[in-house]
Amino acid sequence: MTRQEAFARSRATSRSISRRLVLAAVGALIAATAILPGSAGAQEYPSKPVRIIVPFAAGGPADVYARFIAQRLQDALKQSFVVEDRPGGGSLIGTEAVAKSAPDGYTLLMMSNTHTVNESLFAASAKPYQLMRDFAPVAPINYSDLVLVARPGLQVNNLGDLVKLAKAKPGTLTYASSGPGTPYHMAGELFKAMTGTSILHVPYKGSSGARTDVLGGQVDMMFDAVPTMVDFIRSGKVKALGTSGKAKSTVMPELPTIAEAGVPNYEAVIWLGIMAPANTPPAIVNKLNAEINKIAVDPEVVSAWGKKGAIAMKMTPAEFGKFMNDDIAKWAQIVKISGAKPDQ
Incomplete structure (x- = not known):
């Protein structure tokens, strides 16, 4: 091979390597951009209908407030939010369905403190998911x-x-x-x-x-x-x-609290929230959190819920996660003290 031929081959090889490096760099940039909080994927979400699965029967608070939130998310995000009730198994059936769904923001879970109780009420082998492992906290809704x-x-x-x-x-x-x-x-x-x-x-x-x-x-x-x-x-x-609250109900102030009526320090409430499958992109989680928080602080919503005895809750995803971990610990103690069993 002549010196000229060797030089030409070297230049061709260099160009080929350079081209591959450029293509690889472009591919990496595109992949990185896709997961940034302000990426087009998050901006375009939702581009198709979103399901909110309620693992409780129709007519209860979770179902009622899921439909309330769904309508307002639909109005704000210009996409259908469809509520689907899947009761049974102490909420395990519907919850498992969400845990097994794609982590893309198109299947959400309307959950309650039933879920934090179940972490200690049910043996790990009897429950097809772990709440804080298999789900991403999105936002709380309210408590009553x-x-x-x-x-x-x-x-x-x-x-x-x-x-x-x-x-x-x-x-x-x-x-x-x-x-x-x-x-x-x-x-x-x-x-x-x-x-x-x-x-x-x-x-x-x-x-x-x-x-x-x-x-x-x-x-x-x-x-x-x-x-x-x-x-x-x-x-x-x-x-x-x-x-059951610490203070008298604003809706029925004539009623004593159970603590006032003879059971000192008694307190129990029901709270509701939204979670998504684990590994749902943070940008989507944050977008949903922001929209739900807007609903929760809307004066008309606060007034309407307050007349029924429901108090709006507002937290970041991280704050909601900490809140749930604390609730899991609280109810684990109560399950132990009461001797409660899932079949009793």
């Missing part, structure tokens, strides 16, 4: 006090009467819940543990079934969210015995 109500025919007029009756007839009275691990279940177990009473738990597949049977007199009592029970209380269809 619970109210303890009794069927009209039950011979009690206040909380003291109920405790006396339950102690006189251990294991005879019944309380309904929307299923194992739900706020209604854990509020009942906490009440039993703190009053030293034995009351039979009757779990349902959703709060609407539990509510219907208390209203119909088939079950003696239940804890329910103030927003969904207030109209039944005011119409005399159930007896309200006390609310």
Whole structure:
């Protein structure tokens, strides 16, 4: 090979290598740009309908507020947000469906403190996901006090009467819940543990079934969210015995808190939030968080929710994650103290 031929071959090789390096650099730049918070992918989201899966029955707070949030996200982002109820298994069925969905922001979970309770109520082997491993926190929605109500025919007029009756007839009275691990279940177990009473738990597949049977007199009592029970209380269809918050309900200030009525330090609430499958792009998570927070602080929303006893919550994804970790720890202690089981 002549010197000229060698030189020409060397130049051709160099050009080929340079071209490959340039193409590789361009490819890396495109890939990096795709995951930046301000990238086109996040700006274009959502480009197709988004599903919000509710792992609880229709008619309960999670379903009601999922539809409320979905409509406003749809208005703000100009794309359909469709609510899909998938109850069953103490919320495990619908939650697992979201955990197995693509982490692209098009399948979201409407969750509650049922999920933080379930982290300790169910053995790890009985639960097909781990909440903080398999999901990304997006944003909280709101929280509400619970109210303890009794069927009209039950011979009690206040909380003291109920405790006396339950102690006189251990294991005879019944309380309904929307299923194992739900706020209604854990509020009942906490009440039993703190009053030293034995009351039979009757779990349902959703709060609407539990509510219907208390209203119909088939079950003696239940804890329910103030927003969904207030109209039944005011119409005399159930007896309200006390609310579960630290302070009196602004919706029903005439009712004592359970702590005031004779169970010191009693407190239990229901809160709701949105999560996405783990590894959903942070840009999408942040976009959803920003839009949900806008809804939560809207004066009309704050007023409408407040009239029903629901208080808006606003947090960053990181703050919401810490909030949930703290709630998991709190309920783990209560599960242990109460001896609550998923099948009881």
